[in-house]
Every structure is written in C-alpha cells, then in structure tokens.
Amino acid sequence: xxxxxxxxxxxxSPADGYRGRFAPSPTGPLHAGSLxxxxxxxxxxxxxxxxxxxxxxxxxxxxxxxxxxxxIQSQLRACGLFWDGGPSYQSRRQELYQAAFQRLxxxxxxxxxxxxxxTIANTLAAAGIRTPRNQxxxxxxxxxxxxxxxxxxxxxxxxxxxxxxxxxxxxxxQFEDLFLGIQHQDLSREVGDFVLRRNDGLFTYQLAVVVDxxxxxxxxxxxGKDLLNNTARQIYLQQQLGYPTPSYRxxxxxxDTNGEKLSKQTLASSINTENDKSALAELRKAAEHLGLGSxxxxxxxxxxxxxxxxxxxxxxxxxxxxxx
Ligand code: GLU
Numbered sequence: 001x002x003x004x005x006x007x008x009x010x011x012x013s014p015a016d017g018y019r020g021r022f023a024p025s026p027t028g029p030l031h032a033g034s035l036x037x038x039x040x041x042x043x044x045x046x047x048x049x050x051x052x053x054x055x056x057x058x059x060x061x062x063x064x065x066x067x068x069x070x071x072i073q074s075q076l077r078a079c080g081l082f083w084d085g086g087p088s089y090q091s092r093r094q095e096l097y098q099a100a101f102q103r104l105x106x107x108x109x110x111x112x113x114x115x116x117x118x119t120i121a122n123t124l125a126a127a128g129i130r131t132p133r134n135q136x137x138x139x140x141x142x143x144x145x146x147x148x149x150x151x152x153x154x155x156x157x158x159x160x161x162x163x164x165x166x167x168x169x170x171x172x173x174q175f176e177d178l179f180l181g182i183q184h185q186d187l188s189r190e191v192g193d194f195v196l197r198r199n200d201g202l203f204t205y206q207l208a209v210v211v212d213x214x215x216x217x218x219x220x221x222x223x224g225k226d227l228l229n230n231t232a233r234q235i236y237l238q239q240q241l242g243y244p245t246p247s248y249r250x251x252x253x254x255x256d257t258n259g260e261k262l263s264k265q266t267l268a269s270s271i272n273t274e275n276d277k278s279a280l281a282e283l284r285k286a287a288e289h290l291g292l293g294s295x296x297x298x299x300x301x302x303x304x305x306x307x308x309x310x311x312x313x314x315x316x317x318x319x320x321x322x323x324x
Contacts, residue, residue, distance in 0.1 A: 018050025026068035031268035041222035043313040054083040078273035108150030113143040139192030173232035185232035214243035
C-alpha cells in the first residue's frame with residue numbers, strides 16, 4: 001500500500017491563515033539546539049504573516065522537570081520570541097487524545113501488546129535482526145492478532161498493556177520537506193506497528209502531537225531534524241484520523257563536539273538570557289546556524305534584530321520558493 005502525500009509545497013498560503021508552533025518538552029531549560037527550533041519556527045511564522053503558538057509537551061510526565069516550562073517561557077520572552085496563543089499543556093488535554101484513540105479503536109486499528117523492550121530485542125535477535133545503536137527496534141508483530149477487533153467499550157480494562165496501531169502491509173509514506181526535499185519512509189519495514197498508549201496508561205508523543213496539530217489548526221511544522229524520523233508516523237496517523245497534513249520543515253541540528261545532538265542527556269547547557277546582550281548573542285548563534293547571513297551587528301535592540309532576521313528568513317525561504 002502506498003500512501004503518498006502529494007507535493008506539499010507551501011500548501012497553505014499566508015492568506016489561508018498560517019499557524020505555526022513551538023512545542024518544547026519541559027525536560028530542562030532551552031539549549032542552543034532548542035533555541036534554533038524556537039527561532040526558526042518563530043521566523044517562519046512572522047515571515048509568512050502567521051501566528052506562532054506555544055505548546056508545552058509534558059505528555060511524558062516522568063521525564064518532565066518541575067519549573068522547566070516556566071523557565072522556557074521566560075527564556076523565550078528574554079529573546080523577544082513572544083507567542084500568539086497558549087501556552088497549552090498536553091497534560092491537560094488527555095480527553096482529546098482519549099477521543100482520537102477511541103476512534104482508532106472503533107475502526108479496528110489497535111491491539112494490545114505485552115512485549116517489553118527486552119522481549120522485542122530477544123525476538124529480533126532470534127530472527128537474526130540486529131538493530132544498530134541509536135536506532136529504534138522495528139516491532140516484529142509478536143502480539144498482533146490474526147484478526148483485529150473493533151472495540152466500542154471496555155477499552156481501558158487492560159491497563160497493564162500497551163496499545164499499538166496495526167500498519168497495513170507495505171505502508172509507504174512520502175512527503176516533501178520544505179528544507180530537505182522529498183522524504184520517504186517504509187513504515188512497515190522501518191518502524192513496525194507503533195505504540196499509541198503505553199503500558200503505564202500514558203498516550204505517546206506520536207498520538208498527542210497529531211491530535212494537537214490538528215486541533216490547533218497548525219498549517220506549518222518547523223522543528224529540529226531529530227524529529228524527521230517521526231514525521232511519516234504522524235502523517236499516517238493524520239490520514240487514519242482524517243486530519244489535514246501540515247507542511248514540514250526540519251531544521252539542521254546543533255551537534256556537540258562528539259557529533260551528538262544537544263540534549264539534556266548529553267548535558268547541553270542552558271542558553272544564557274540573563275540580559276539583552278547575552279540573549280542577543282544566543283540569537284545570533286542560532287541565526288548563523290540557520291544560515292542567515294549578513295545580519296546587522298553592533299548596537300541594536302533585540303526587536304530590531306528580530307525584524308532584520310525575519311527579512312533575512314523571508315529572503316532565504318519564501319522568496320526562494322516563489323522563484324521555483
Ligand atoms: N516536544 C518535542 C521536543 O521537544 C518537539 C515535538 C515537535 O515539535 O513535534 O523535542
């Protein structure tokens with residue numbers, strides 16, 4: 001089955017109402033990498049005359065750090081990156097995720113799974129399949145029933161199990177990333193049936209992000225390239241739930257000296273926003289990373305600098321597209 005998404009070149013023009021978002025997980029303060037995602041998505045929204053929403057992705061509650069949400073908001077404000085809506089909190093939107101989950105269930109697309117990571121690793125090893133370090137294991141379908149059942153109630157009775165979506169055979173997803181060009185993923189071979197609800201009862205990022213992007217009318221997703229590998233899964237879920245697919249632009253990652261993506265795990269340090277000068281210095285580094293050349297330097301306010309950055313962004317993105 002080929003589920004190709006047609007050429008998504010800027011499907012929503014600014015006149016249709018551009019809506020972008022920044023969706024940090026509150027696992028720590030902003031670091032150089034997350035500032036690149038914040039600035040890139042903010043600039044894209046501003047350059048298109050659109051709105052920029054802030055969503056705190058605190059769905060994975062055990063990983064959240066108390067106070068990080070407020071710290072992120074104060075860092076964004078210090079950088080002049082004001083948002084037009086929100087912040088919304090995923091932890092307060094469970095009912096929406098539950099409703100989407102229930103719909104998929106009624107369509108007979110889900111099944112419960114009791115496999116631990118170790119069981120999956122053992123099954124793959126027994127089949128001679130080795131998963132390279134840093135790559136997700138492809139679910140081998142151990143718990144998938146031969147016939148899927150559609151449930152209308154009694155869904156949460158089995159709360160100790162995870163719930164996976166059953167992918168069709170040969171589930172191919174193709175989309176055009178506005179920065180990276182045509183992308184393709186064979187979900188059945190590269191991912192396998194994936195989890196929408198964990199065995200601890202939490203809905204997963206994949207489901208929450210798809211429900212939120214649709215519910216909030218997001219037309220453009222601009223985020224770090226580390227999330228590129230999730231996009232096909234999200235497009236597949238959008239198709240199953242009858243949601244529109246936004247356009248995607250994945251931004252270059254900031255790497256540390258070992259070539260690893262900056263993250264809390266790699267002990268990325270917080271950006272310094274203690275005064276305007278330091279915040280501007282952080283913004284300048286992020287803009288350089290985004291490939292914005294000739295930005296004004298010297299004595300300039302953050303607001304003036306952001307205006308110049310918006311123009312520079314428009315030159316490298318919007319104008320470049322209209323010349324195609
Ligand atoms: N919450 C995710 C993160 O902080 C971002 C999700 C997204 O932009 O789709 O990595």
